[in-house]
Amino acid sequence: MKGTEAFQELIPLLKDQPVVHANGYICRESFQLQDREANFYMIGSMGLASSIGLGVALCRPDKKVIIFDGDGNVLMSMGTLAMIAATAPKNLVHIVFDNQVYESTGSQRSLSGSVPLEEVARSSGYPVALKVSKKEEVKPAFEKLMNGDGPGFLLIKVDPVFDPETGRVTHTPEEIKTRFMNALGRREEGSRN
Numbered sequence: 128m129k130g131t132e133a134f135q136e137l138i139p140l141l142k143d144q145p146v147v148h149a150n151g152y153i154c155r156e157s158f159q160l161q162d163r164e165a166n167f168y169m170i171g172s173m174g175l176a177s178s179i180g181l182g183v184a185l186c187r188p189d190k191k192v193i194i195f196d197g198d199g200n201v202l203m204s205m206g207t208l209a210m211i212a213a214t215a216p217k218n219l220v221h222i223v224f225d226n227q228v229y230e231s232t233g234s235q236r237s238l239s240g241s242v243p244l245e246e247v248a249r250s251s252g253y254p255v256a257l258k259v260s261k262k263e264e265v266k267p268a269f270e271k272l273m274n275g276d277g278p279g280f281l282l283i284k285v286d287p288v289f290d291p292e293t294g295r296v297t298h299t300p301e302e303i304k305t306r307f308m309n310a311l312g313r314r315e316e317g318s319r320n
């Protein structure tokens with residue numbers, strides 16, 4: 128499955144959930160397919176989508192929060208897997224597009240070919256950690272995580288074939304932040320924190 132195909136499977140399944148994106152092609156693909164106010168694009172620093180997503184999930188237990196991550200991003204911030212597992216927000220779904228390379232910077236090989244990230248997540252303490260590699264497996268795995276208690280982890284194995292013609296996110300960081308905060312809106316009555 129191509130990386131783009133994995134996004135094409137997932138994006139139509141989104142409703143109004145906040146989705147925090149890792150940098151590079153993860154942002155670019157999602158932005159091209161469907162820009163959403165509830166998308167937070169981390170267009171700068173690598174490795175931080177998971178900790179931003181964790182923060183949003185802890186602050187907003189009334190919402191299911193989704194992270195779109197990359198293998199290089201996860202490997203860079205592996206400690207965040209432990210932090211997510213230890214804080215254990217039930218409303219967090221962590222999805223990793225694993226193409227086994229740092230594709231956004233020229234397809235240098237990452238370590239995810241020999242380090243099974245779903246096993247790292249499972250042994251860190253994520254209650255559910257799934258791995259899929261076929262297009263038709265993406266939707267059922269995503270729905271299982273969305274319908275159950277998290278934190279849930281989904282590793283999607285994809286071929287390293289993002290299209291370099293895919294445009295970049297055109298919003299400024301300030302616009303991204305303001306839109307995202309507006310989309311999150313008010314906390315519902317009775318929510319914690």
Ligand SMILES: Cc1ncc(C[n+]2csc(CCOP(=O)(O)OP(=O)(O)O)c2C)c(N)n1
Pocket residue numbers: 149150151152153171172173196197198199200201226228229230231232237
């Ligand atoms: C702190 C930091 N280091 C390096 C970079 C450069 N950089 C941007 S995207 C990227 C690769 C990300 O790899 P991965 O998460 O596997 O996503 P892919 O590009 O393969 O979709 C790198 C090295 C950066 N933006 N920030």
Ligand SMILES: [Mg+2]
Pocket residue numbers: 197198199224225226227228229230237
């Ligand atoms: Mg990658």
